[in-house]
Amino acid sequence: MSDTTQNGSVLAADGTPLKRSLARALRRQKIRALLLIAPLLLFVMLTFIMPIGDMLFRSVENDIVSKTLPRTVVALRDWDANSGEAPGEEVFTALAADLQIAAEAKLHTRVGSRLNYETPGISSLFRKAGRKVKKWDVENDGPFKEQFLKIHKGWGDPDVWRTIQTYSPKFTNGYFLNAADLQKGADGPEWRPEDEQIYWLLFKRTMFMSMVITISCIVLAYPVAWILANLPARSANLLMILVLLPFWTSLLVRTSAWKVMLQQQGVINETLVWLGLVADDARLVMINNQFGTIVAMTHILLPFMILPMYSVMQTIKPTYLRAAKSLGATNWTAFWRVYFPQSIPGIGAGSILVFILSIGYYITPELVGGTKGVFISNRIAFHISSSLNWGLAAALGAILLAVVLVLYWAYDKIVGIDNVKLG
Amino acid sequence: MALTPVENQTPGFVAAVAAGSGAFFGLFIGTSQGSGPMGMLVGAVLMALLGFAFTMMTNKENQIRWALAAAFVVAGFATAGLPAAVLGVFFGWFAGWFIFWLATSRYRAHLAPYLTSGQVLWYYTFRVICGVIFVFLITPILVVMPLSFNSQDFFTFTPEMLRFDPAGFSLKHYQDFFSNQDWQNALWNSVKIAPMATLLSVTFGTLAAIGLSQPHVPFRRAIMAVLISPMIVPLIISAAGMYFFYSRIGLQGTYMGVVMAHAVLGIPFVIITVTATLVGFDRSLTRAAANMGAGPVTTFFRVQMPLILPGVISGGLFAFITSFDEVVVVLFVGSAGQKTLPWQMFIGLREQISPTILAVATILVGISVLLLATLELLRRRSERLRGMSPG
Numbered sequence: 052m053s054d055t056t057q058n059g060s061v062l063a064a065d066g067t068p069l070k071r072s073l074a075r076a077l078r079r080q081k082i083r084a085l086l087l088i089a090p091l092l093l094f095v096m097l098t099f100i101m102p103i104g105d106m107l108f109r110s111v112e113n114d115i116v117s118k119t120l121p122r123t124v125v126a127l128r129d130w131d132a133n134s135g136e137a138p139g140e141e142v143f144t145a146l147a148a149d150l151q152i153a154a155e156a157k158l159h160t161r162v163g164s165r166l167n168y169e170t171p172g173i174s175s176l177f178r179k180a181g182r183k184v185k186k187w188d189v190e191n192d193g194p195f196k197e198q199f200l201k202i203h204k205g206w207g208d209p210d211v212w213r214t215i216q217t218y219s220p221k222f223t224n225g226y227f228l229n230a231a232d233l234q235k236g237a238d239g240p241e242w243r244p245e246d247e248q249i250y251w252l253l254f255k256r257t258m259f260m261s262m263v264i265t266i267s268c269i270v271l272a273y274p275v276a277w278i279l280a281n282l283p284a285r286s287a288n289l290l291m292i293l294v295l296l297p298f299w300t301s302l303l304v305r306t307s308a309w310k311v312m313l314q315q316q317g318v319i320n321e322t323l324v325w326l327g328l329v330a331d332d333a334r335l336v337m338i339n340n341q342f343g344t345i346v347a348m349t350h351i352l353l354p355f356m357i358l359p360m361y362s363v364m365q366t367i368k369p370t371y372l373r374a375a376k377s378l379g380a381t382n383w384t385a386f387w388r389v390y391f392p393q394s395i396p397g398i399g400a401g402s403i404l405v406f407i408l409s410i411g412y413y414i415t416p417e418l419v420g421g422t423k424g425v426f427i428s429n430r431i432a433f434h435i436s437s438s439l440n441w442g443l444a445a446a447l448g449a450i451l452l453a454v455v456l457v458l459y460w461a462y463d464k465i466v467g468i469d470n471v472k473l474g
Numbered sequence: 475m476a477l478t479p480v481e482n483q484t485p486g487f488v489a490a491v492a493a494g495s496g497a498f499f500g501l502f503i504g505t506s507q508g509s510g511p512m513g514m515l516v517g518a519v520l521m522a523l524l525g526f527a528f529t530m531m532t533n534k535e536n537q538i539r540w541a542l543a544a545a546f547v548v549a550g551f552a553t554a555g556l557p558a559a560v561l562g563v564f565f566g567w568f569a570g571w572f573i574f575w576l577a578t579s580r581y582r583a584h585l586a587p588y589l590t591s592g593q594v595l596w597y598y599t600f601r602v603i604c605g606v607i608f609v610f611l612i613t614p615i616l617v618v619m620p621l622s623f624n625s626q627d628f629f630t631f632t633p634e635m636l637r638f639d640p641a642g643f644s645l646k647h648y649q650d651f652f653s654n655q656d657w658q659n660a661l662w663n664s665v666k667i668a669p670m671a672t673l674l675s676v677t678f679g680t681l682a683a684i685g686l687s688q689p690h691v692p693f694r695r696a697i698m699a700v701l702i703s704p705m706i707v708p709l710i711i712s713a714a715g716m717y718f719f720y721s722r723i724g725l726q727g728t729y730m731g732v733v734m735a736h737a738v739l740g741i742p743f744v745i746i747t748v749t750a751t752l753v754g755f756d757r758s759l760t761r762a763a764a765n766m767g768a769g770p771v772t773t774f775f776r777v778q779m780p781l782i783l784p785g786v787i788s789g790g791l792f793a794f795i796t797s798f799d800e801v802v803v804v805l806f807v808g809s810a811g812q813k814t815l816p817w818q819m820f821i822g823l824r825e826q827i828s829p830t831i832l833a834v835a836t837i838l839v840g841i842s843v844l845l846l847a848t849l850e851l852l853r854r855r856s857e858r859l860r861g862m863s864p865g
């Protein structure tokens with residue numbers, strides 16, 4: 052053969068061994084594919100992955116104390132937090148020097164409010180001290196301990212100093228402890244007082260309500276998906292519009308519709324009163340509570356359950372059911388033993404999707420949830436825009452993200468990301 | 475086509491079932507007029523009599539149904555005016571249809587002959603249950619539309635509206651939407667942001683989807699997972715992360731920042747729809763084009779693009795609607811200068827609740843109907859192009 056050399060290896064047209072030539076072609080193909088993907092990957096990295104990374108970083112970042120009070124942090128390193136006494140003069144001298152610089156740059160209030168998240172009351176200590184320290188001569192005005200105690204006797208409280216010492220490292224797990232209703236005590240993490248434990252309750256409520264929403268979606272979606280999959284194509288397409296129209300309608304439109312319908316002076320209450328089922332002075336309270344959130348979110352997420360179920364049920368042949376019945380199964384047995392097991396993949400896909408979407412929901416609970424029906428995401432938004440405790444918001448977000456990623460992974464295993472279908 | 479030979483039912487059976495339905499509707503009418511049991515009784519007796527009588531006259535079905543509807547309308551109008559007349563049309567039509575449907579056993583004709591009566595009953599009960607769920611799905615949207623024409627600032631149907639009094643309706647909420655500066659600014663911002671975000675996500679997304687559907691892509695699964703993640707990660711987390719990060723790099727509160735945030739949220743939709751279209755793409759077409767001397771760019775625009783265009787457009791529509799509807803991220807990433815329509819609606823719903831929202835909602839429903847219709851046409855065209863369905 053002409054393309055075989057003496058040593059027996061097959062050659063390509065240009066004389067290189069075929070094996071190497073093929074490998075090169077494959078490599079070029081891979082590079083071309085990666086080059087096509089690269090711009091998007093970079094874009095997503097910059098606009099999405101890095102922000103998420105930034106959030107995760109912020110949930111442990113804590114350099115404000117060591118940056119604003121560098122000398123104090125060093126001086127405080129040797130102080131024994133369990134001694135029950137405030138630290139000695141050298142720490143106060145360092146604090147005076149640090150505070151003077153910080154007060155010039157107006158940074159002392161920031162450190163104060165950061166530490167205030169951990170021990171309430173510190174914020175005012177720093178504010179008051181900052182004002183006075185500005186006028187001191189740090190070199191010669193010592194000793195400072197007495198002067199600080201004169202400004203506020205809180206400076207003599209070992210708890211305050213323990214907080215400063217605990218939060219002087221550059222990184223902290225304090226936000227995460229806080230997000231789990233724990234706090235740093237004298238010896239390791241301890242539970243917060245009973246009346247301050249709100250996040251655990253919120254996580255439980257978010258989980259519970261997402262579960263209720265998922266279950267009610269399954270119950271409502273199953274018959275609809277079944278009838279869509281079993282009707283003749285023409286009528287099924289018509290009915291499909293009724294499913295897709297809400298799916299395509301703006302989320303806010305649907306939320307406002309539910310607000311209009313569920314209000315005390317709203318459409319449902321008016322109808323019930325007109326029918327005489329409910330007395331005029333005993334109108335049902337259906338909004339600003341858990342009920343409102345569950346109803347509105349079930350409606351909003353229902354299409355996400357119907358569509359995957361429908362696509363699975365379409366593939367189940369109706370002959371299986373008929374065969375089961377002709378072999379003597381009752382209606383129920385035929386459904387439960389033959390049809391239902393085949394439809395489980397659809398239920399699984401829809402449930403995970405609905406659950407993922409609902410645990411992170413913000414808009415609908417915010418608008419129809421009142422105080423009893425809010426989710427963890429509303430608390431995150433509150434910490435970002437109102438209380439400005441960004442670290443805590445980031446820690447809560449990181450926990451929520453972890454839950455979602457586990458579910459996402461499960462979804463990928465069960466359904467496969469490639470099999471996500473739209474509309 | 476009748477599956478089962480059927481014959482007319484006995485008057486007794488029809489009267490009994492009709493009486494049941496009469497009692498059901500009578501209960502509602504009765505309670506609204508003061509006495510539930512009385513309404514049930516009247517409804518049941520009325521329907522029973524009608525059912526009993528009409529079973530004998532199945533040969534004159536059309537005349538009787540028209541007469542019945544007319545009688546109900548007149549009765550309704552005489553008792554309570556126009557609204558009752560509308561209800562009368564409904565009840566008259568329903569009663570006529572229901573009685574003859576039972577009497578001629580039409581309900582049985584298209585069901586398999588071996589079904590027991592219990593199974594037939596379950597078949598129809600199941601349909602009624604499905605009907606109720608469909609009503610649940612669609613009612614909120616249907617309620618919003620008529621309410622947006624309310625002439626009062628109420629969120630409920632006024633007596634004038636129920637009487638179909640023209641004074642009860644007006645276009646004033648629409649007028650407010652088109653004249654109010656806040657709403658107009660919001661609309662304008664949405665119109666500026668959404669197309670730009672769509673353009674970004676479609677350009678990047680289509681290129682990447684083509685790359686992803688090549689036969690040999692290293693780390694395909696991992697890349698796919700990263701690209702789909704903006705759809706999976708809860709919006710509040712994306713919003714928080716973007717808020718922190720964009721404030722660091724000075725994008726927070728800028729037009730570009732919002733556009734980029736919305737573009738990344740739309741990307742998963744583009745990737746999913748375009749890769750789905752590319753599954754059916756015949757690679758030999760691009761090879762044939764290359765064979766005939768076309769460069770990669772010419773091949774892309776003249777051969778590949780026209781074939782995957784339906785998928786690209788529907789991905790673009792998804793991206794557009796994502797940006798156009800998005801509120802959580804813009805709430806954090808944007809500033810007052812980027813207040814979009816959903817943001818304005820959100821404020822409207824939370825603070826000063828004004829019925830203009832309903833007018834906006836109706837307009838948005840109109841837009842989504844248009845988009846839905848476009849998508850459906852595109853889907854059919856794409857399937858035809860790829861030879862997946864005849865027609």
